[in-house]
Amino acid sequence: MPRRSAPQPPNGPAATAPQRECLAQALALHLPDIPAEVPGGSASALLPVLHHIQDALGFVPPALVPEIAAALSLSRAEVHGVVTYYHHFRSAPAGRHVVQICQAEACRANGAVALMAHASARLACAPGHTRADGAVTLEPVYCLGLCATGPAAMVDDRLRARVSAATVDDWAARFERSAS
Numbered sequence: 001m002p003r004r005s006a007p008q009p010p011n012g013p014a015a016t017a018p019q020r021e022c023l024a025q026a027l028a029l030h031l032p033d034i035p036a037e038v039p040g041g042s043a044s045a046l047l048p049v050l051h052h053i054q055d056a057l058g059f060v061p062p063a064l065v066p067e068i069a070a071a072l073s074l075s076r077a078e079v080h081g082v083v084t085y086y087h088h089f090r091s092a093p094a095g096r097h098v099v100q101i102c103q104a105e106a107c108r109a110n111g112a113v114a115l116m117a118h119a120s121a122r123l124a125c126a127p128g129h130t131r132a133d134g135a136v137t138l139e140p141v142y143c144l145g146l147c148a149t150g151p152a153a154m155v156d157d158r159l160r161a162r163v164s165a166a167t168v169d170d171w172a173a174r175f176e177r178s179a180s
């Protein structure tokens with residue numbers, strides 16, 4: 001049976017100078033001092049490098065994937081696979097407001113699935129996407145550490161417990177006020 005090949009990252013525009021500078025800083029900070037002949041040595045820096053870039057730029061530009069891969073002796077598909085596997089990493093800039101709603105087990109038992117559906121309708125934004133006007137990004141996340149007081153959410157980096165549909169309506173109204 002033929003081997004299935006790993007999904008390939010899409011081709012896109014070249015990395016910008018600030019994005020390359022960010023990668024250079026990430027590599028200087030996180031590339032471990034391991035001789036190149038140690039198998040997999042530099043690959044251990046992949047997650048710290050991705051976190052550094054995401055923290056600095058707000059996303060991991062697809063244009064940097066080949067450069068990260070080359071620097072860490074990985075394939076583009078391996079780097080792309082890690083970026084797309086972890087929900088934490090974004091491949092595009094987030095909206096002005098970021099709403100993350102926990103979809104892990106304990107929160108699901110407290111209505112997190114219906115809450116996500118309500119948020120998607122109220123915010124006019126599909127889960128895992130950014131609204132076309134750039135106002136809101138809505139993301140599923142998997143455990144925010146508030147399992148006993150779910151459904152839990154994080155809104156613009158603030159943790160929220162016992163979130164209800166009314167809470168989501170309040171956020172939507174606040175976002176609309178801040179845009180006007």
Ligand code: FES
Binds near residue numbers: 108144147
């Ligand atoms: S399961 Fe939702 S916060 Fe832990």
